[in-house]
Amino acid sequence: MHILVSGPQGSGKSTQAKLIAKKLNLNFLDSGAMLRESSETEMGMKAKEYMDRGEYVPEEIYFQIIKEYVKNRCDANKGFVFTGFPRTVDQIPFMEEELNIKLDKVFNLIVSPDEYMKRIQKRVDLEHRSDEAPEAVLKRLSEHDLKTGPVIEYFKAKGIVEDVDGERSIEEIFLDIMNRLKEVK
Numbered sequence: 791m792h793i794l795v796s797g798p799q800g801s802g803k804s805t806q807a808k809l810i811a812k813k814l815n816l817n818f819l820d821s822g823a824m825l826r827e828s829s830e831t832e833m834g835m836k837a838k839e840y841m842d843r844g845e846y847v848p849e850e851i852y853f854q855i856i857k858e859y860v861k862n863r864c865d866a867n868k869g870f871v872f873t874g875f876p877r878t879v880d881q882i883p884f885m886e887e888e889l890n891i892k893l894d895k896v897f898n899l900i901v902s903p904d905e906y907m908k909r910i911q912k913r914v915d916l917e918h919r920s921d922e923a924p925e926a927v928l929k930r931l932s933e934h935d936l937k938t939g940p941v942i943e944y945f946k947a948k949g950i951v952e953d954v955d956g957e958r959s960i961e962e963i964f965l966d967i968m969n970r971l972k973e974v975k
């Protein structure tokens with residue numbers, strides 16, 4: 791089974807994706823974390839320049855990093871829970887044809903702008919991520935609406951998107967997602 795957990799920054803997508811992967815014994819691939827982890831490599835260093843500005847990493851750099859990661863760090867016998875990939879419509883054919891992965895379900899976490907600004911502020915105070923300076927946060931939000939919105943539309947047209955209220959507790963959201971997964975083979 792292949793799952794995508796989507797949502798804007800601060801929506802809790804990574805937390806939910808990790809819980810699902812653990813429960814169902816699937817590979818967990820957090821795209822942003824994967825890029826941050828690769829910051830020592832030549833490609834990773836290039837990626838960081840874009841990330842620090844709140845921009846998406848260009849596909850020619852991104853595809854090399856994710857291909858390596860899937861090959862070396864994931865179990866080919868297991869399905870995947872992704873978060874942060876695919877993030878543009880151009881990444882969909884790469885996922886489907888190059889990686890040979892077709893999503894079964896997309897969970898789209900819905901969080902109001904007020905709530906995610908609050909959550910991001912909390913994370914900035916705790917983690918000091920270099921892409922969470924105020925200008926980068928705003929840039930990332932507009933990148934998300936502009937480029938990731940169409941990804942959700944694509945999967946909506948396939949009938950596999952589940953909108954999930956992301957303004958509840960971690961446990962409540964997780965239970966809701968697990969219930970909805972019961973219907974998926």
Ligand code: AMP
Pocket residue numbers: 799821822823825840841842844845846847848852873874875876877878881921930
């Ligand atoms: P995240 O941790 O998911 O918020 O991602 C942090 C940053 O990593 C984003 O703002 C982008 O710069 C970059 N990034 C993550 N996933 C992708 C992707 N699939 N394509 C391009 N850039 C990405």
